[in-house]
Amino acid sequence: MNITRRHLLLLLPAASVAWKYVLAGTPEAAPNYKLSEHWWGMLIDLPKCIGCGNCVRACQAENDVPDGYFRTWVERYHVSDYDIENPQVDSPDGGKKGFPPAKDVKGKNFFVPKLCNHCADSPCTQVCPVGATFVSQDGVVLVDPKYCLGCRYCVQACPYGCRFINPRTNTAEKCTLCYHRITKGLTTACCENCPTGARQLADLRNPADPIHEFLKTHSVHVLKPSMATRAKVYYNELDGSVR
């Protein structure tokens, strides 16, 4: 058969589409790890948090986070009993080096560790113009650094302020819930290094995970429930003043 110019023009697009599927194969995954069997979240037991900053240091060591940027950080709240609507919050260097003595020991003082809430309906993934950030099938919000343009839409969209632009790569970065650890059966760096057990990784799709019993028997909240993000970082005994 002679291939005329007309035939070639008709064949090329069909061939390119077919070639794409030939090359793609099936997506790789870690051995013995099924995406569909997990739905990750985290439990933060606030009465146990001592504000030592171990989680912040561990996260920076594990994930090579640049100085002055944070995938997780610890805030200290001071709530005066005369003005509970306006708490004073400080977080010197993200709480990485601990906290200086409180200026005002009257009223309520407590620590609140923060990180990406790994929302099931995440505002940050919805605004990405190129599909570089997404909720994985096991419920972790991830960024594809090879696809990210660094346009900063997602940094503005996150209601919890959990994203930043990495100055070295100029791409968006955030907590991956230590995806490289949890897919190998380890816990996250912050949970591994929390000395009091205030942070606990939770697999909501595993019926044997202690999170289910905890959620049934404790007063647990998420941050900014009014945003309807379906956040999966659960705070035990969260004070109403926390934003």
Next chain:
Amino acid sequence: MNVFKDAGHLFRLAAVFVAGLLIFLVIRGFLVPKSFGQLGHYRANAVAEIAARPIKFAGHESCEGCHADVLDKKKNGKHAGVNCEACHGPQAQHADDPTAVKPDKLDTAVLCARCHEANAAKPRNFPQVDTAEHSRGLPCDTCHHPHSPVIVAGGAK
């Protein structure tokens, strides 16, 4: 009456559009990553790439394989729930090659204070001291054993 009479210029225009569309599809076929769209509106291979990043903290199970003696000391003490690397730092390299990579010696005067320095925001029942007044800069392991922190008669050292 022939409706296609004098419509040649419309066919030529349509042919230009079809050619443009074909060129677009060919270029798109080469530029869009192969795994894009397999799991959703993202590159499916990114998931495996992120999962393949290296580990820095080995996890307490890999420490306990060799350091069973420390585990015995810890298990009935107050620090039973504190994992090794919470104090000793990231040790995945040490776990991979225990003879070549050795953990640093720790300064307990700095280390213990990270958790136990008094602060009004810490939970009331958490043991905390004003280190300046309590130990005056002495390392804590002069008196306390770090793996099971009780006062040791005659000093821990």
